[in-house]
Amino acid sequence: MMNKLHWNQFNSFLWIIIMSFFCASTLQAQRKKEAKKKDTLDQIILDSLKRDTMSIVATKEDTIAIQKAVLGDTLIPFVANKVEKYNATIHYSHRSVRDTLDMSDLMQEVAMVNKIVDKMQTRIEKGNRNFNIQMINTSIILLTENLNDLDPKSESLANYASRLMQNNRDVKRILKDPIFKLTGLSTDLKVQLNNIYQDGQQLDTSEIALLTRINLARNQTSTAILKLNDLLSDLKYMEENKYFQMWKPDAPSLFKLKSNYYQQPFWATLGSSFSRTFKIVGIYLKRKIGVLCWGMFFLLVTGIISWNNRRKIKKNEDYETIMTPVKYFKRSILLTTLFAFCNYFPFFFLNPPYSFLNLVELIQLVLFVAILWPYLLFKGRIMILISALICVGFILDNQLLDPTFGERWLLFLLCIALILTNLAVFKFNSSYTSLIAKSWVTNVVMIISIIFAVFSLLFNLGGLTTPMKLFGFTSIQVLIIGVSMRMFCQVALEFIYIQTEANKGSRFSAFINYIELKSKYMRIFAFIGMVAWCIGIFHSMNLYGLFLFIVDFIFNHHIHIGQFDFTFYSIFIFVFVIWVSSIVSRFVSFALGGDQDTSSTKRNKLGTMTLLIRLSILTIGFLIAIAASGIPLDKITLIIGALGVGIGFGLQNIVNNLVSGIILAFERPIQVGDSIEIGDKSGTVSEIGVRSSKLKVTEGADVIVPNGDLISQQITNWTLKDRRKRDFFSFRIAYGTDLYLVKKLVSDVFEENKNVLKNPPVAITISEFASTAVIMKAFFWVSELDDIPTIKGNLMYAVYARLLEHNIQIPHDPYDLGK
Known part of the structure; x- marks a missing residue:
């Protein structure tokens, strides 16, 4: 064991x-x-x-990652993940190559710019004596447009090249990944890796070729931009030099001038200048297709609105009476709309060349004559034709980019004709037309035009060609822009008028309210016209660039006050957004019935909702104003802190009323249309505002009640639940009369009146046994408390007649005899 x-x-x-x-x-x-x-x-x-020691190699991290995958028996999932990742990278790179930029148009544009720059540079090198201010300014505008067009395209090329280079680096890294040399992989993985490797090699070749073309285009574009900047610097220097030298004679006096002093004759210069003008306008407008589309859209919209409004008015029987104040739109919708378009369309552009502005002025002049022609008397038609010819002469003269012998004399005669025409209008204005009344504005414009024309004459006689042309062209611009802007203001007022008359039932037309706000609209349009007139004068004097520089400096100059840093532009944006918000809030309030006829006493449940919407709009507007103006939030915190101190000292009542307005909006103890009693005042609530509310009293007056009083004081609201109200009246009956018969007779009177409610029932009671009569009272209910005075009066009439009909005596009060 x-x-x-x-x-x-x-x-x-x-x-x-x-x-x-x-x-x-x-x-x-x-x-x-x-x-x-x-x-x-x-x-x-x-x-x-x-x-491959000269190319991109596998990173140390790739090697370590593969080693870890092998040691952890995760090589197959690791390779599969790599295959998926590399497929996505190569697909993205393929798409970038496929979606390459179209550089053919860019190369054509660069070639055109180089051609323009070379021609202009050659002309400058030959000598710049014949370069006038208009030509230099026009060249600067066009070259600036080319520069502004090439800069973003050059930046796009740079961004695309940077992205393509990054993609190419990714592809090269993929090709050098040691994963392609692994053995022991499955057949499917080997095939996929082989396909990725071949696609990567082809993609690498395509990207290198594409990068070569893009870098060539970038170099050519950068060279063109550099040449543009150099030429612009030269032209600006020439412009400054012209301004400094313009007050020195650069040509003989007019009466000492010989016809062979200038190289080219007048007509040849005019023809070449016109050809150059149309090219300039075509090149400029070609780059402003978007602005042109917006302008055409605006023209189409205003034309359709005007035509539709006049069509609606024509349906009225009193069409002629309604259209009595309308002159221009009654004459022609098409001509008037086009004329207004020619007035505001140039302001769609920041700094248009003279050639474009002169073309618009020619169209505007034709429309002006066509519109006024039916309203002119015979002398007026003669005078307007002479004035139109003078304007055309000045406009044609302004197209001459090179001075000539004929131009000097043409400008001299045009200035004399302009002075005489203005003096004739001063004297005989009333006999020309009844449409355009003479005013102090017209007088001031004509006086300024005469002053500029006189200075142009003096400069011409003294041989100062540059100020001669500037002051001569400005003399007619003062007149053209002044008269056009005045007529444009009248056209704008007519547009508002027919909009109001054609859509009387709409809330928007009621909000415009032409009849009551006509004077306000006239002041607004007058201010806009004055600003446009000043801008036009600055532009004609070739001071528009200086004007923009001054405006830019004023608005964008940083002002430091202690820790505060701000600009006038931020202040302007803040105020403008708040102003727009207030207009929008008032319009919303009006659209929701906030300004309805106060004679209507129906309760409006939208009253408090309107207040909440107005508060929301103002709050959102305030936040947008802060964001748009770029005011830092920490500065707002300081401002709110300062306001807190101000509230503690002197703004308690204002803030109390504002907060009370918000409480009224949420709790809604009263609404628009409610009949209330506050203190010794009673009436109907017609408006609930942000700070105060309006109470329409029976006498017809509007009582302004601060919202704080509506919260702090006791208010009796007769219509909080409904508009029913009980009332009564007393009557005297002689002793000895059958009181039951009296009660029945009076009850029958109340039964017959449909305005008296049956429930609660009528109550007829004995109030007092007086010394000379029995005093009875009749209590009754009505559904609408505002109808009580009328219903009560009718009932008293009926009761008196019914008692007399049955020989029932109504004794008088002996104490009333002494009253």
């Missing part, structure tokens, strides 16, 4: 030794296998690095 036990222990021990040896052998073999794999992988990576 003992030997058998020892034999079993020996077998168990032997079995343990065999299993331990087997496990150790297996573990050693696995470690050798992993070491062999690692050595093979390291050799592959080393060979790859030795073969």
Whole structure:
């Protein structure tokens, strides 16, 4: 038994030794296998690095990642993940190559710019004596437009090249990944890796070729931009030099001028200048297609609205009476709309060239004559034709980019004709037309025009050709813009008038309210016209660039006051947004019935909702104003803190009323249309505002009640639940009368009146036994408290007649005899 036990222990021990040896052998073999794999992988990576030392190599992180995958037996998922990632990268790079920029138009534009710059540079090198201010200014405007067009395109090319270079670096990194040299992978993975490698090689070649073309285009574009900047610097220097030298004679006096002093004759210069003008206008408008489309859209919309409004008015029987104040739109919708368009369309552009403005003025002049022609008397037609010819002469003269002998004499005669025409209008204005009345504005405009014309004559006689042309052209611009803007203001007023008359039932037309706000609209349009007139004069004097510089300096100059840093532009934006918000809030209030006729006493449940909407709009407007003006929030905190101090000292009542308005909006103890009593005042609530509310009293007056009083004082609201109200009246009956008969007769009167409610029932009671009569009272209910005076009066009439009909005496009060 003992030997058998020892034999079993020996077998168990032997079995343990065999299993331990087997496990150790297996573990050693696995470690050798992993070491062999690692050595093979390291050799592959080393060979790859030795073969391509001049290109992008695999990063250390890639090698470590592959080693970890091999050691962790996750190589297959690791490779699959890499395949998916590389496929996405190559697909994205393929799309970038496929969506390449179209550089053919850019290269044509660059070639055209180089051609223009070379021609202008050649002309400058030959001598700049014949360069006048208009030509220099027009050249600067066109070259600036080309520069502004090329700059963003050059930036787009740079961004695209940067993105393409990054994509190419990613592709090169993929091609140098040692994962493509791994062995022992499945057939599918090998095929996918091989496809990725081939696509990457093709993509690398395509990207390098594309980068070469893009870099060439970038170089050409950058060269053109540099040439444009150099030429602009030269032209601006010439312009400044012209201004400094303009007050010195640069040509002989007019009467000493010989016809061969200038190289080209007048007519040849005129023809070449016209050809150049149309080219300039075409080039300029070609770059402003978007602005032209917006302008045409605005013209179409205003024309359709005007035509539709006049069509609606024509349906009325009193069409002629309604259209009595209308002159221009009654004459022609098309001509009037086009004339107004010619007035505001140039302001769609920041700094248009003279050629474009002169073309618009010619069209505007034709429309002006066509509109006024039926309203002109015979002398007026003669005068307007002479004035139109003078305007055309000045406009044609302004197209001459080179001075000539004929231009000097033409400008001299035009200035004399302009002076005489203005003097004739001064004397005989009333005999020309009854449409445009003479005013002090017209007189001032004509006086300024005469002054500029006189200075142009003097400069012409003295041989100062640059100021001669500037003052001569400005003399007619003063007149053209002044008269056009005045007529434009009248056209705008007519537009508002026919909009109001054609849509009397709409809330928007009621909000415009032309009849009551006509004077306000006239002041607004007069101010706009004055600003436009000043801008036109600055532009004609070639001071528009200086004007923009001054405006930009004033609005964007940073002002420091203590820790505050602000600009007038931020203040303007803040005030403008708040102003627009207030207009929008008033319009919303009006559209929701906030300004309805106060004679209507129906309760309006939208009153408090309107107040909440107005408060929301003003709050949003305030936040937008802060964001748009760029005011830092920490500065707002300081301002609110300062306001807190101000509230503590002197703004308690204002803030109290504002907060009370918000409480009224949420609690709604009163609404628009409610009949209330507050203090010694009673009436109907006509408006609930942000700070105060309006109460329409029975006398017809509007009582302004601060919202704080509506919260703090006791209010009797007769219409909080409904508009029913009880009332009564007393009557006297002689002693000895059958009171039951009286009660029945009076009850019958109330039964016959349909305005008296049946429930609650009418109550007729004895109030008092007086010394001379029995005093009775009749209590009744009505559905509408505002109808009580009328209903009560009718009932008293009926009761009196019914009692007299039955010979029931109504004794008088003896105490009333002495009253």
